[in-house]
Amino acid sequence: MGFDNESIVHELIANVQFIPIFIRLDKILIVVSKISISSCEEYYGAGLGYLFTLITKYNGKQSLFIQSILEDKCSLNVYYEGIKLYHNKDTTPNKIWETIGILRKYDGMTLFGITNSYVQQKLEELKKNNNIITCTSDNWENIDLLNLIFEQNIKKRKIANTFSDWSNLFTNWYKQTNTIIQFPAILFQIYPENYQFQEKELGAWRAMLRASGCINITPFSKKQHIHSEIRYNGTIRSSKNIR
Template identity: 35%
Template sequence: MFSKKQAIQLLATGNLVPTLHYGIYAINWWMFIDRKMPNEKKQMCIPLRLNMRVQLELNKTKFIVRIVSAEDNMKPGYVCESDVAAKIYLSASEAVNKTYNNLFNNKTRYSGPSVLGFDNENITKELLSDVLFCPFKITVDKLSILIINLGNSNGDMSGYQSSFIYKYQDKQSLFIQKVERKYCYIEVFQNKEKVAYYHDASPTDVWKKTGILKNYNGSILFGIEHPVTINVLKNYVESPICSVNEWGDIEVMSQAFEKHLKRKISVVGLNWHKFFIEWKEQESNIIELMLHLKPLYPLDHEFTDRELRAWRKMMKNVGCTNITPYKKQELKVIFFELNEFIFTEKI
């Protein structure tokens, strides 16, 4: 832990990247640390955010550490900007320690979490401020399973994803487990190469095809039947894909578009992204839905209920709240953030 003389400052929070933090190699892009609470020890999951920058002062010298992508996006890399060579290291502590040793010929060592400010509550709060879902770990005997995504909340768990490391054909491998629509999938990676792929109707059936870990029920290996996961799922409401602050990121927004709108709209080349950009740029954060949708479409377009439902689902999935006052129901709106966007519909 750093003393006041070794003050650490967060210069840039960096970016939460869905393909990294919730993708195949998500296991490498989060750090789990134990934080002591008054009556318990709590494990925190903190994202290693791309382009995050921290500054620390050691021996009256300022060191700036930046997180970059390494090994083809498989892992985060760390660059100490005080290092003239700008070498990419695979740990924050190594980046600082090597640079410090080169400057002062001193083998003093500092730990990775401290170097990144993860023992500073204010810094961790800032890094988690826009995180909509934190992966969590469960333990099955000696297996440590990371639950990356809980999927949707309509009962079929489509989108659920978990991973763990285990041997496959005598080599250490990364197992990715997914639920998509009515099928369960297992992908096995060694380094960045996919060496095996299986799918079947249930976790148990798909694990039987692998020929390994035969003593375990497939749902246990997927993490679905673990008590911790069950408890989380009971309280789970599908989280938004992104916050309003990320509306300008077409890659992130396209995930919501492909999930909700792409197959539900009949107009080719619809500039759907313009709808969100213009909304964000206006002074009021409240809009009437149809009034703002119509300019995107041809004048003679007739909206279907199916299409409007798709728009509502997408808007909810990118951080909007419907405040339409339904009949026989008292309207109650709770604002969690100043930049929360809400919409209404005429009834």
């Protein structure tokens, strides 16, 4: 058939944007059918649209697991013969797999395929080709660079312009001695009081902050205590935030 001929194979796949990645994990086969990128460190650079499947037993039945990364969460659906048996969304792959309670010998990142060396290689290639722009807090006085990051993370997602001068977020924070912010409370510096945020908006601003050198931007629920850490000027500090 010619599939052992390297030149024929290269010609056949010349216009194919992505070839599924097959990852063997003991007896489990993980198929990464779509990859996408982000500046999110919690997802090791993977982003919205990342999609993959695996087949293993759930409640004693050989089932199809469909896993994906959404705007700011991960999703897991389990199907048996077309019937959905399980659904869950959470902030990280590890939390999803801790909840479902199977395959405990692996962490969620491994089962999502994200930390696989070949997947990481493809994510890096995609990142270079898409010219994702990032910076650190040392660059926050460079408004031209911040504007590019704003275009990339806010404007491209078509977020409604109901806020005032967004650059104040960075100029005000940069002047603070405290490197910790509370999210999404900080957004009320530029949004009207009592503004009701949509998940899409929060996801876009998290992406903006991450691309600007912050990590672990975590949403708070009422009466919830969360330890958050944000890397700022190369220093990690932690605090307990209460909302």
